[in-house]
Amino acid sequence: MEYKNFINGKWVGSKNKEKFENRNPANWDELIGVFPKSGAEDVDDAVAAAEEAFKKWRLVPAPKRGEILFRTGELLRKHKEEISRDMTREMGKIIQETRGDTQEGIDTAYYAAGEGRRLFGETTPAELPNKFAMSIRQPIGVCGIISPWNFPMAIPTWKIFPALLCGNTVVFKPASDTPLTAVRLVEILAEAGLPAGVVNLVHGTGSGVGTPLVEHPRVRLISFTGSSDVGKQIAASGGKTLKRISLELGGKNAQIVMDDADLKLAVEGALWGAFGTTGQRCTATSRLILHEKIKDDFLSMFLERVEGLKLGNGLDSRTDVGPLVNKAQREQIQSYVDIGLGEGAKLVAGGKAYEEGECQKGWFYEPTVFDGVEPDMRIAQEEIFGPVLSVLKAGSLSEAIAILNNSDYGLSSSIYTSDVNTAHVAMRDIEAGITYINGPTIGAEVHLPFGGVKDTGNGHRESGTAVLDVFTEWKSIYVDYSGRLQKAQIDAVTIE
Ligand code: NAP
Numbered sequence: 001m002e003y004k005n006f007i008n009g010k011w012v013g014s015k016n017k018e019k020f021e022n023r024n025p026a027n028w029d030e031l032i033g034v035f036p037k038s039g040a041e042d043v044d045d046a047v048a049a050a051e052e053a054f055k056k057w058r059l060v061p062a063p064k065r066g067e068i069l070f071r072t073g074e075l076l077r078k079h080k081e082e083i084s085r086d087m088t089r090e091m092g093k094i095i096q097e098t099r100g101d102t103q104e105g106i107d108t109a110y111y112a113a114g115e116g117r118r119l120f121g122e123t124t125p126a127e128l129p130n131k132f133a134m135s136i137r138q139p140i141g142v143c144g145i146i147s148p149w150n151f152p153m154a155i156p157t158w159k160i161f162p163a164l165l166c167g168n169t170v171v172f173k174p175a176s177d178t179p180l181t182a183v184r185l186v187e188i189l190a191e192a193g194l195p196a197g198v199v200n201l202v203h204g205t206g207s208g209v210g211t212p213l214v215e216h217p218r219v220r221l222i223s224f225t226g227s228s229d230v231g232k233q234i235a236a237s238g239g240k241t242l243k244r245i246s247l248e249l250g251g252k253n254a255q256i257v258m259d260d261a262d263l264k265l266a267v268e269g270a271l272w273g274a275f276g277t278t279g280q281r282c283t284a285t286s287r288l289i290l291h292e293k294i295k296d297d298f299l300s301m302f303l304e305r306v307e308g309l310k311l312g313n314g315l316d317s318r319t320d321v322g323p324l325v326n327k328a329q330r331e332q333i334q335s336y337v338d339i340g341l342g343e344g345a346k347l348v349a350g351g352k353a354y355e356e357g358e359c360q361k362g363w364f365y366e367p368t369v370f371d372g373v374e375p376d377m378r379i380a381q382e383e384i385f386g387p388v389l390s391v392l393k394a395g396s397l398s399e400a401i402a403i404l405n406n407s408d409y410g411l412s413s414s415i416y417t418s419d420v421n422t423a424h425v426a427m428r429d430i431e432a433g434i435t436y437i438n439g440p441t442i443g444a445e446v447h448l449p450f451g452g453v454k455d456t457g458n459g460h461r462e463s464g465t466a467v468l469d470v471f472t473e474w475k476s477i478y479v480d481y482s483g484r485l486q487k488a489q490i491d492a493v494t495i496e
C-alpha cells in the first residue's frame, strides 16, 4: 500500500519523507495507497537522471525505441483488467470507461511504435547545383509531463509515448488524485525494457512538484493538460527559461440538435456526452443547443432518460454514473448550481449531492439539467467539470452556431442533423479543434490530432502525427558537394 517515486530506474521515497493518501471517491473509507509528497530536491534528482539518460537514449534508433513501446502496449493489454479496476477505485469513473481509458493507452503504444519506422523528414532539391538538402526531426531533451486525473492512463500515454519515441527523456508528475495508475504505467514501461533514467516519476502536489519542474532550467519542454488557470501560470513561468510549452486546457463544449435530426440518436449522444465520466471530461457536453421546433419533444425524451441513470460504485456493472473525484470538485459543482439558480435558469433535473444507500460515503452528485439558460449566463460560459448540463434554444443554424461560438473555449463540438448542407456549414463555421457530426462531443481516436482553439490551448496538438511537432525540433541540413563556395540567393543559376 506504500508506493514510491521512480528515479533513475529505482523506486525511492521522497527526500523530505512526507506522504499523502489516495482514497476511493466512491467510498472514502477505502484507502488505495500512500504516496510520497515530493519536493524540489526530488525533481532535481529526476531531471539529473533524465539528462544523463538522454545522452544514450537519443542515439537508440527510433525503430528500436518503437519496439519497447510495442512491448509496453502488449503488457498494458495483458494487465488491462486490473489496471482498469484500480483506476475505477482511485478516481471513480465506471469500469466500462476505465477499460476504454486503458485501451486508449494500448492504442497509443501501438501507434507510436509504428511511427518509429516513419518519423519522416523531407528531402528537397537545393536551389544551387551539386548541393543536397533535407530536414530531419531531432529530440529536444528532458520533457516535463504534467497530467490531470480524469484520464489517468490515456493522457500520460499521449504525451510520454511520443516523447520517448522521438528520443526524449521524461520526468512525469501525475495528478495527486491518480498516482496509482501512474505507478502502473511506469512499472510496465520498465518491464518493457526502457533503460534507467529514461522515464522518471515524481509524485506530489502542483506547487511542490509541478512548479519546480516548470521552472527547472534543464527541462526543455513542458507538456501540460489541466485547467486554463494553471495553464496560464505555466506558460508565464515556463516562458522565463524559454522552454517549449504545450498546453491542453479546458472546454465548454456544446451539442447542437437541429429540427431535422434523428432525435433518439441525439438523446443518446447528449446523455453520454454530458454524464459520461460524471461530466468530468475536457470534452464533456456542457451546453445543449436545441432548435426551437424540437426543443420540447427532445427535452421530455431526454429528461426521462436522465431520471433513469443509476449512480453508484463504478465497479458495479449496473452503474451508469460514478462519483465526482473529490470533495473540492463536489463543492465546485454545488456552487455552480447555486449560481445557475441565482441567474434565473430553471432546474429541471438533479441539483444536489446524492447520498442514498452505499453512496453516502462517496462524492456523488445527481445528474443535473438547467433549462432556460441564456448564452451569457455564467453556467453557459464557465467550465463546470461535472454532471451539469445547460440547455439553450436557437431558431436557426446560424443562431445555433453563434451561440456555440460564444465561448472563450474551443475544444469539442457536435451537431445532429440529417441535412448534408447543414453539416458542412457546421464543419466550416464552428470554432473548435474537434467537430462531430451525428456523434457526441466525446470519443476521440488516437491517430487524429487532439486539442482546441482559443483558451483551450496554445496552438499545439496531441495524438496523430501532429504530436511529433511537439516532441521534436526540426533540423535543416545542407550538403554542398560542389567543392566551392556557393552563396544561396546570390549565386544565381543561369539557364542558357
Ligand atoms: P489542474 O488543477 O489544472 O491540474 C492538472 C495538473 O497540474 C495536476 O497534475 C496538478 O497537480 C498540476 N498542477 C496544479 N497546479 C500546478 C502548478 N501551479 N504548476 C504545475 N502543475 C500544477 O486540473 P485538474 O483539476 O486536475 O483537471 C481538470 C482540468 O483539466 C479541466 O479544466 C479540464 O478541462 C482539463 N482537461 C483538459 C484536457 C484537454 O486535453 N484539453 C483533458 C483533460 C482535462 P495536483 O493534481 O497535485 O493538483
Ligand code: MG
Pocket: 022, 023, 024, 025, 032, 089, 090, 091, 177, 178
Ligand atoms: Mg483517489
